[in-house]
Each structure stands twice: as structure tokens, then as C-alpha cells.
Amino acid sequence: MRERVALIGAGPSGMSLLRALALAEDAGAAVPEVVAFERQDDWGGQWNLDWRTGADRHGEPVHSAMYRDLWINGPKECMEYPDYPFDAHFGRAVSSYLPREAMRDYIVGRVAEVAGRIRPEIRFATAVRWVQPLEGGGFAVTSEDLVTREAVTERFDRVVVATGHFHTPHLPSWPGxxxxxxxxxxxxxxxxxxxxxxxxxxxxxxxxxxxxxxxxxxxxxxxxxxxxxxxxxxxxxxxxxxxxxxxxxxxxxxxxxxxxxxxxxxxxxxxCTGYRHHYPFLPRELALAGPNLLAPFGLWKGVVWHADPRVLYLGATQQLFTLTLLDAQAFFARDVLLGRVPVPDEEERRADMDAWFERMTRIDGPPAALAYQGAYIQDLSSHTDCPEVDVEAVARTFLEMRDARIEDVRTFRDRRHRSTVTGTLAAAHPVPWMDRPDDSLEEYLHRFPA
Amino acid sequence: MRERVALIGAGPSGMSLLRALALAEDAGAAVPEVVAFERQDDWGGQWNLDWRTGADRHGEPVHSAMYRDLWINGPKECMEYPDYPFDAHFGRAVSSYLPREAMRDYIVGRVAEVAGRIRPEIRFATAVRWVQPLEGGGFAVTSEDLVTREAVTERFDRVVVATGHFHTPHLPSWPGxxxxxxxxxxxxxxxxxxxxxxxxxxxxxxxxxxxxxxxxxxxxxxxxxxxxxxxxxxxxxxxxxxxxxxxxxxxxxxxxxxxxxxxxxxxxxxxCTGYRHHYPFLPRELALAGPNLLAPFGLWKGVVWHADPRVLYLGATQQLFTLTLLDAQAFFARDVLLGRVPVPDEEERRADMDAWFERMTRIDGPPAALAYQGAYIQDLSSHTDCPEVDVEAVARTFLEMRDARIEDVRTFRDRRHRSTVTGTLAAAHPVPWMDRPDDSLEEYLHRFPA
CATH class of the missing domain: 3.50.50.60 (FAD/NAD(P)-binding domain)
Structure with missing residues (x-):
């Protein structure tokens, strides 16, 4: 019987997994049946802006932390999918820093080719309420349609948690x-x-x-x-x-x-005190906890839940490389689901996790952190056919950005970086960021000749 | 075997129910085993102030809508438990309008006598994640300890929903x-x-x-x-x-x-667009929905869930009388749980609900609304030994308040009303409300001779 996988969350990570599965199917693989649950009304995760705070239109906690006037805070050249250049998406060279709508447009554009097939696999406006491991194997997943308020409990063989970790704020306290x-x-x-x-x-x-x-x-x-x-x-x-x-x-x-x-x-x-891992729909034995780390506790390869390898996480890692990191994890998760990447026994997983963790503790600054995550992406990708990222070149771009930021935090977003994929030098946005350029996609694109 | 009841929420309604059960037990009744689940760290529901917004210290949606400088917006004489006068609680006459801390102190004081017995029945910092009706009867209630993150699923015969309906904001939208x-x-x-x-x-x-x-x-x-x-x-x-x-x-x-x-x-x-009934832990067939009404849809006597009478609601009604209303519902619920108030058959329940609903549609203003809810409280109380409220006298006090508010919305909180329980005239607070008197309990009480 075809395996059934519950994917929880259809942000960039979930979208990458659905796309990777579609590509494998095109290439002849037998893929599991995937049902994706997305609390929001659309895909895109954090990249969807909700003017509301507190509760969304369904009364659920607002997912996204997006704000008006958000422009990405690292150059797009550090987030570029190797198989989907920004130039190709926009049909022109654009600036290194994009406003939210443009970034979202790019992320959605990446899956456009398979959108007609993968979108129907997603149940939008549907919240997962509880995941219960079953004694006979598999999981009972209870979800609620937020429009009809109908709840259903269904059996799945595996669960992929891709809800992200920027939705539940961490609010420490202070005396007074x-x-x-x-x-x-x-x-x-x-x-x-x-x-x-x-x-x-x-x-x-x-x-x-x-x-x-x-x-x-x-x-x-x-x-x-x-x-x-x-x-x-x-x-x-x-x-x-x-x-x-x-x-x-x-x-x-x-x-x-x-x-x-x-x-x-x-x-x-x-x-700006960060976010917490928060999985109110998971029993403790399946729920990731702890701080936001490059090597989160309990995840083999940052993806497979060590205590129960039928559970996978996407995007739970601290993000430097962002989209390309998420994509590498999605390809790895896909190949675990397809059985192409065998999950080793407990001891071997533990040894691998320990080694990465130990290596993480030796990180002494941004260059080392970038090298670490670059090596991690390469490790993941060595097991799959994930598009290859030139991690050294991206790390260099990161460090250029960092120097620019130190030099003048007001102007670093006006800098132009070079694509590590196409070699294209970014275009200059004619309005300096400090002058608050219009952040709509339409106005943004008008600034660059097609 | 002793019945097991899951009480969800330990605000004023849940506290009233636990107290009413303790009183019945003292009088020799065999009471069911009650486990109360409270998401907050303390009892008091809305009366607990959290400086946080968005997520509480456990990452759960902040429950309370309380704010600094909140003074009750109707006179305390309209909220007075007939068996627990404000005079007795504070040991002195105080003003008609109380700051939040004083009001909370009064509510907690009411249950002080039985607190040592009922507080241990409450699991604080524990969120109910899902309530599943079981085919063999009863309910599987899955709850999570927010500190240890341990989840347990337990069987209960009945469920009392007392989570209130001022925790999930309703945010309508407008063009632009x-x-x-x-x-x-x-x-x-x-x-x-x-x-x-x-x-x-x-x-x-x-x-x-x-x-x-x-x-x-x-x-x-x-x-x-x-x-x-x-x-x-x-x-x-x-x-x-x-x-x-x-x-x-x-x-x-x-x-x-x-x-x-x-x-x-x-x-x-x-x-200030109100709140929504929101019960993300209940399947649709058990979840109250619709607007905030004096006669909510689907509740017999405003308490018993018509579609499944093993489920009771407390405090789901639109509140004019507030504390005394909640108390009348709690006594009624208790006596339903004890079998003292028989739940009639479907047809009779439906006829009763329809009659109250029809009567509600004829309400043409505040006096009629007060008369309606007064009659409702009397109806509930006629089945129990709930302390009797002089609903006509309280309604008159309400209307006095309303006139004062119309006359000058800045000064109505400086008015003094007379207790319908003790006949005591409220004391005058020496600082007019518009001058922003200190709202701490200590400073407030200093204003009145003991």
C-alpha cells in the first residue's frame, strides 16, 4: 500500500518538499501520498503579510511576523536557488535587496511549474490540532477545517513538521x-x-x-x-x-x-527577543525544543527526529543560507521518504549528531558559522540530487554584506552583489533604502528595465 | 464507579462550579471526580493581568484582555454575590467602582473557604489540546503540561467548557x-x-x-x-x-x-470589535459558535449542549449580570452533574430553547435585556439552591448607572450605589476617576477607613 505522509505547513520548506516529490515522480519514482495542512489561506509561510496581530481571520494565532516595508536583510544572492536564478524569474537584473512582495513572488515562481499538481495536495485554512502516535504504527492526525470547522482524524505513516519557528514569540520577563x-x-x-x-x-x-x-x-x-x-x-x-x-x-x-x-x-x-520552537499539536516525545541552533537537539542531519525517525522536520535549523538550506533539507527529506537515503541505526545517528554538535560548539564567529552551515548543506546534498549551491561563494557574499553593514547600516541595502549562479551583477535601485522606496512588487519592478 | 468530569477553565465560572461542588459534598452529596485544566498559572481567568501580548510565557495565546487602569465599568453592586457582600470581604464600605486588583481579590475571596480543597483539583499551566468523543461513551481529553510539555490523554464521562469568550479577538476587515x-x-x-x-x-x-x-x-x-x-x-x-x-x-x-x-x-x-467563540480543542459537533448572545445557539438553559448533553458550558452567555449569572450557571451545572436537575428529552429542550430565543428577539432596549437576563437567572436558580439575587433591584442599579453614564461619561464612575444585599451605600473614592487614581489594591484600600 502507498505510504501516507502528513506534511504540516506549506511555507517555503513545505513547498520545496512538494516540488521535490513531484520532480521525483516525473522521473518515475513511486512517491507516497502526501496531504499537506496549511493554517493560512495561501502558501508562502512567513512571506504572507497579515495586517492583523493577535488572531487571524479564523481566530488562530497570526502566523507571520512580516511587516510593511520589509526588505530582505541579506542580499538575494545569498538566497538564490541554483536552478532558479532571480534574473530568470524577473526577466531582468534587479537589486540585491528585495521588498517582501518580490521575494514572495520569487519563492512562488520557483514552484510554478508544478503548482497545478502540488497545490491540490494542500488543505488550506486547515489547522492540525493533534498528532497521536498509534500503537499499531503510524499516527492519527486530527485536523480542523477553519472555515467549515469540521475536524477529521486520519491515519498517516509519517509526519513532516514544516511549521517553521518564527510564529510563536519568545517574551522573556524583567523585574518591573x-x-x-x-x-x-x-x-x-x-x-x-x-x-x-x-x-x-x-x-x-x-x-x-x-x-x-x-x-x-x-x-x-x-x-x-x-x-x-x-x-x-x-x-x-x-x-x-x-x-x-x-x-x-x-x-x-x-x-x-x-x-x-x-x-x-x-x-x-x-x-526582538526571538521565537520559540512551539508545536502545540505534538506530544512531547515528538516535539523539538530548545534554542534556535545550527544543529537543533535531537535531529539527525537536522531533518530526522532521532527518537522516532518516522517524524521529519524541515526548516527547524537556525537559518543563515535560508532558501537553499530549506531546499537541501527538503530534498534530503524526500529521499528519506522514498527510501533512497537509508536512516542508519540509533548509534550511528547519535554519533553523527554528536559530531555536528561538537563542531558547532567550536564556531567562533560569522565566517565559521557560514562554513559550518555550508558544510552541512553539502553533506545533505551529497545524498541527493539537490541543485548544488556554491557555498563558499555565498559565504563570501555574506561576509561582504557584513562588512557593508558594519561600515554603514543605513546604506548596506543599496549595495550590489554578484550572483553566484549566473554571475550577473545586481542592478542599482535608484532610490536609496533610507529614502523608503515604495515596496510594492509593481513599483519595485518599474525601477528596472526588463 | 465515580463519574469523571473534565472542567476546562478555572476563571470565575470554573471557580464557582468547584465551590458549588464542594458545598454539595459538605452537605453529604456524592460528587463526581473533577479534574480542572487551566492554561494560566493561576485562577481568575480574565482578571489576571499579563503585560505580554501575543504569546504568554508558555508560548500560548495570551488569555486575558485586561489592561492597566481597568476599573469595572458597571457598579460592583450589580456583581455582588448575595452570600458574599463586598462589605464583608473588604471589612469596610468601598466605592461602587473597583480597580482590577480589588475585583480579583473579591472573586478569589469568595472561594477562600474551600480553596484548600478545590485548588488541588486544578492543573495549572495545562492546556487542553483535544477532546474526542469516544464511541463507547465518554471523552478522551488530551492535555499538555506547559511546563514539562508532557501530554496525557484521559477518559472523562463529561466535559464542562468554561474557557470564556473574551480570549480570541474578532478582527473584521475593511477595504484598504x-x-x-x-x-x-x-x-x-x-x-x-x-x-x-x-x-x-x-x-x-x-x-x-x-x-x-x-x-x-x-x-x-x-x-x-x-x-x-x-x-x-x-x-x-x-x-x-x-x-x-x-x-x-x-x-x-x-x-x-x-x-x-x-x-x-x-x-x-x-x-473594540469584540471576541469570538473559539474552542480549538473541540470538534465542531461540540463547539459553540455564533455571535455573543443572551441565549447562545444550542445551549439548553444556556448551560447544557443540546446536541450532546454530556457537555456543559459555563459563562458562554452574553453577560449583563456577570458574576451572579456565572454563579447561577455553575449551581445549575453542578445539579445537572449530580443528577438533581434532570435533563429533559430533546423535544422538551428544543421547545425551551426556542421559547427563550423567541423572547430574546423581542428585547427592545436595556431595561428589557436586564429583565430578560434577570428572568433567566431566576429560572436557573429555581432548580438549585443558588443564593438568590434580587434581580429587579440589580436591574434598577444598572439603569441608574446607565443614566449617570449618559449624563457624563467622565464622572459616572464617581457615583455611589447602594448594595442590594446589605443596603450599604458605597463609600466615595476621594480621587475622581478622571484624575486617574492609583489602581493597586493596597493604594485603593488606603482610601477607605476599615
Missing amino acids: VETFPGQVQHAHDYRSPEPYTGRRVLVVGSSYSGQDLALQLHRAGAAHVTTAYRARPQDIAWPAGMDEAPEVQGFDGAEVTFADGSTAEYDAVLL | VETFPGQVQHAHDYRSPEPYTGRRVLVVGSSYSGQDLALQLHRAGAAHVTTAYRARPQDIAWPAGMDEAPEVQGFDGAEVTFADGSTAEYDAVLL
Whole structure:
């Protein structure tokens, strides 16, 4: 009998898996029956913007953390599918940094060829409520159609978890935070900078996203923006009106105390404190937990759930390479599902996981982290026919971007990088990012000759 | 064998049910085994304030819509448990309007006598993930301990749903809302007025909560506050800096068009558009749906799920009488569980529901609505030994409050009402509500001689 696979989530990872399966089928493989469950009304995962915060139109937690004016925070040349160049998608050279709609258009375009076959495999507006391992083998998956409210429980042989990990915000606490009179908002609920105009804003968290939001607020006229870092100061030459501070110790009304004993008053706090692995539909023995790591706990090859290899994860890894990483995982997962990649025994899996984990602990900075994830992608791809990524070239582009960011965080998005796939040099967007260019796909494309 | 009952939710309704069962047990009744599941870390439901929005400390959707500076929006004399006067609880006469902490203190105080017995029946920080009716009878309830992440599935004979219906916001949409540059926030995520200071704010929705938030923003220095109503203008003499407008038709950037064709620009939008019945852990055939009504669809006596009387709901009704209503429902539910109140056959239930529904459709204003819910409480109580509420006297107090609100929405909370239980006239709070009196329990109580 044909195996049945439940795929939970139809964002970029799930889309990659469905595409990879379709390609294998075209090449003559017998593929399992896949039912994909997507809580949103459309595919695209994080790349779908919802103006709502809190609850979506079905009353479910809003999935996406996207905001207006989001432009990718690394060059597109670091995210390019080797078999689907940006040039080819847009029919022209475009800038290195894309607005959200353009990026989403590219991701959807990549699966266009098989869309007519794979889209019907997805049940949109359908939430998985519970996955129960069955004693006789397989899983009972209970899902609910969010429109009809009809729930069904079905048996599957395997489960692929591709729900991502940027949907459930992590909100740590600090002494006195409840006395802060202004808004304390997590980045997940941020949509536009205007509410912060004229305000003194504390951005907690100095990841790239934290940096980006700080800059968005500064650009849109916040009175002052401080970024609080946890570990060490950022390599950023802050422009006037921006600065940074060490870790937050506590709040006393509007006054915030930092780890160096300094204090300052703020009108608003924006928490860029990350996300949590959150799988409320999975029993603990199947649910990934822990911090956002390059080698997440308990996943062989970052994909196969060690404790129960019938469960696979996609996109659970900390992302540097993003789309190409997700694609490599999807091809690997596909070949595990097809039996082309045998899952070794427990001991061998454990040894491999330990080796990668140990290697991860020796990462001493961005170049090493990029080399690590590059090697990981190569390792995955060595088992499959995933399009090959020139990981060294991409890593070099990353580091160019990093230098540009350090030099001037306001202008790094105006830089042009060269495709590692086609060799094309990106076009220049005529409007500097700091001047807030229109971020609609249509207006964006008008800026570049076809 | 002793029946097993799963109680989902330990807010005021669940607390009332646990207390009522304890009282029956004291009087010699054989009571079922109850396991209560509470997602929050403490009991009190909506009365627990979480500074977080979006996700709580476990990554679950934040339950409570409470905000700083919340004072009850109807007099305490309309919410008083007949067997637990406010005077007795606080050991003194206090004002008619209480801040959140004082109200919560009263609700918790009511169950203090039995707390040592009923609190251990509650599994805190535990979310019910799925309720599955079993073919052999009963229900399989799968719950997850949010701290250990351990999930268990247990069999229960009956299920009592007491999760409330103010946790999942209803966010309707309007043409162009995604182009609005400022913050569009649902009241569920509102915590304090400061983010709105100096802003032109559109409050959508003119319920009492909408009115209250509009006033909070005005009091804290919003540049202007417009309240958009759906049906008809409110009976409110708006002070300078506040006004109202008919239904929103659409957005074009910051400009909002109303049903009368008028337009105005705003900096922020606060959606007081209500909540939805949302029971993501229940299959459709057990899940209440529809609008917030005095007689919700499909509930016999507002408590017993008509389609499957092994399922009971508490607090699913639109609330005018609030605490006393919830208590009457809890006593009724208890006596259904104890077999003291027989559940009639389908036809008789249907006839009763239809009669109440039909009566509801004839309600033509607040006095009729109060009379309706008063009669409903009396009907419930006639089957139980629930403490008797003087519903006519409470309705009169409601209407006094309504007149005071119409007269001056800024000062109605300074009025003093008389207890329908003890005859005590409320004390005067020395600080007018518009001057933003300290809302901590300690500071509040200092204002009144013991």
C-alpha cells in the first residue's frame, strides 16, 4: 500500500518538499501520498503579510511576523536557488535587496511549474490540532477545517513538521516590566514604524531583525532608538539618534536600568527577543525544543527526529543560507521518504549528531558559522540530487554584506552583489533604502528595465 | 464507579462550579471526580493581568484582555454575590467602582473557604489540546503540561467548557485597512493609554468596553478620539476632544471613510470589535459558535449542549449580570452533574430553547435585556439552591448607572450605589476617576477607613 505522509505547513520548506516529490515522480519514482495542512489561506509561510496581530481571520494565532516595508536583510544572492536564478524569474537584473512582495513572488515562481499538481495536495485554512502516535504504527492526525470547522482524524505513516519557528514569540520577563507605562510589543506584532514616530524606543535584542527594526524606527522619525544587546556590542557605527546599551536589568516605570548600571527613560519597548520552537499539536516525545541552533537537539542531519525517525522536520535549523538550506533539507527529506537515503541505526545517528554538535560548539564567529552551515548543506546534498549551491561563494557574499553593514547600516541595502549562479551583477535601485522606496512588487519592478 | 468530569477553565465560572461542588459534598452529596485544566498559572481567568501580548510565557495565546487602569465599568453592586457582600470581604464600605486588583481579590475571596480543597483539583499551566468523543461513551481529553510539555490523554464521562469568550479577538476587515500606516490594534492587546498620547485615534466599536477605552485614551492625552458605532449613535455627551462617527467603510492610507461619506485622518486604530467563540480543542459537533448572545445557539438553559448533553458550558452567555449569572450557571451545572436537575428529552429542550430565543428577539432596549437576563437567572436558580439575587433591584442599579453614564461619561464612575444585599451605600473614592487614581489594591484600600 502507498505510504501516507502528513506534511504540516506549506511555507517555503513545505513547498520545496512538494516540488521535490513531484520532480521525483516525473522521473518515475513511486512517491507516497502526501496531504499537506496549511493554517493560512495561501502558501508562502512567513512571506504572507497579515495586517492583523493577535488572531487571524479564523481566530488562530497570526502566523507571520512580516511587516510593511520589509526588505530582505541579506542580499538575494545569498538566497538564490541554483536552478532558479532571480534574473530568470524577473526577466531582468534587479537589486540585491528585495521588498517582501518580490521575494514572495520569487519563492512562488520557483514552484510554478508544478503548482497545478502540488497545490491540490494542500488543505488550506486547515489547522492540525493533534498528532497521536498509534500503537499499531503510524499516527492519527486530527485536523480542523477553519472555515467549515469540521475536524477529521486520519491515519498517516509519517509526519513532516514544516511549521517553521518564527510564529510563536519568545517574551522573556524583567523585574518591573509590568510598571512600564508605554507599549511593550514583540517584533512579531510589529507592522509599521509610525506608532513609534517621535518616541524614545528601546529595542531589546541585537539580531539582524532587531537591527532592522531599530533602523526602520529611526528612518521613520523615532525621537531616539537604543538597541540593547545581550552578549557584546554590535559592530555598528550608529548614526545620530541611535545608540546601544548592554542587557536590560529591569524597569521602574519608564526608567530602564542596564547591566552597566546606566539608566534611561523610554516611551516604548520593542522586543526582538526571538521565537520559540512551539508545536502545540505534538506530544512531547515528538516535539523539538530548545534554542534556535545550527544543529537543533535531537535531529539527525537536522531533518530526522532521532527518537522516532518516522517524524521529519524541515526548516527547524537556525537559518543563515535560508532558501537553499530549506531546499537541501527538503530534498534530503524526500529521499528519506522514498527510501533512497537509508536512516542508519540509533548509534550511528547519535554519533553523527554528536559530531555536528561538537563542531558547532567550536564556531567562533560569522565566517565559521557560514562554513559550518555550508558544510552541512553539502553533506545533505551529497545524498541527493539537490541543485548544488556554491557555498563558499555565498559565504563570501555574506561576509561582504557584513562588512557593508558594519561600515554603514543605513546604506548596506543599496549595495550590489554578484550572483553566484549566473554571475550577473545586481542592478542599482535608484532610490536609496533610507529614502523608503515604495515596496510594492509593481513599483519595485518599474525601477528596472526588463 | 465515580463519574469523571473534565472542567476546562478555572476563571470565575470554573471557580464557582468547584465551590458549588464542594458545598454539595459538605452537605453529604456524592460528587463526581473533577479534574480542572487551566492554561494560566493561576485562577481568575480574565482578571489576571499579563503585560505580554501575543504569546504568554508558555508560548500560548495570551488569555486575558485586561489592561492597566481597568476599573469595572458597571457598579460592583450589580456583581455582588448575595452570600458574599463586598462589605464583608473588604471589612469596610468601598466605592461602587473597583480597580482590577480589588475585583480579583473579591472573586478569589469568595472561594477562600474551600480553596484548600478545590485548588488541588486544578492543573495549572495545562492546556487542553483535544477532546474526542469516544464511541463507547465518554471523552478522551488530551492535555499538555506547559511546563514539562508532557501530554496525557484521559477518559472523562463529561466535559464542562468554561474557557470564556473574551480570549480570541474578532478582527473584521475593511477595504484598504492594510494601507493604514499607523497601528491597528485589537483591544485584547491594549495594555495602557500612553502609546496613544498625542495621537488621533479611531476606536471602532461602541460597546461599554469601546467607550471605556476611548475614555482612557482621552484621559491620558490622546489628541482626538473618535468612536465609530455600527448601529446608532450612543447616548453620550462627548467632551471636547472626543466625538463619534458612523460605521467605517474603508481606509486609504491614514484617511478613513465613514458610512455617511465623511472622512477623517487618524494616527492609530483601536479595534473594540469584540471576541469570538473559539474552542480549538473541540470538534465542531461540540463547539459553540455564533455571535455573543443572551441565549447562545444550542445551549439548553444556556448551560447544557443540546446536541450532546454530556457537555456543559459555563459563562458562554452574553453577560449583563456577570458574576451572579456565572454563579447561577455553575449551581445549575453542578445539579445537572449530580443528577438533581434532570435533563429533559430533546423535544422538551428544543421547545425551551426556542421559547427563550423567541423572547430574546423581542428585547427592545436595556431595561428589557436586564429583565430578560434577570428572568433567566431566576429560572436557573429555581432548580438549585443558588443564593438568590434580587434581580429587579440589580436591574434598577444598572439603569441608574446607565443614566449617570449618559449624563457624563467622565464622572459616572464617581457615583455611589447602594448594595442590594446589605443596603450599604458605597463609600466615595476621594480621587475622581478622571484624575486617574492609583489602581493597586493596597493604594485603593488606603482610601477607605476599615
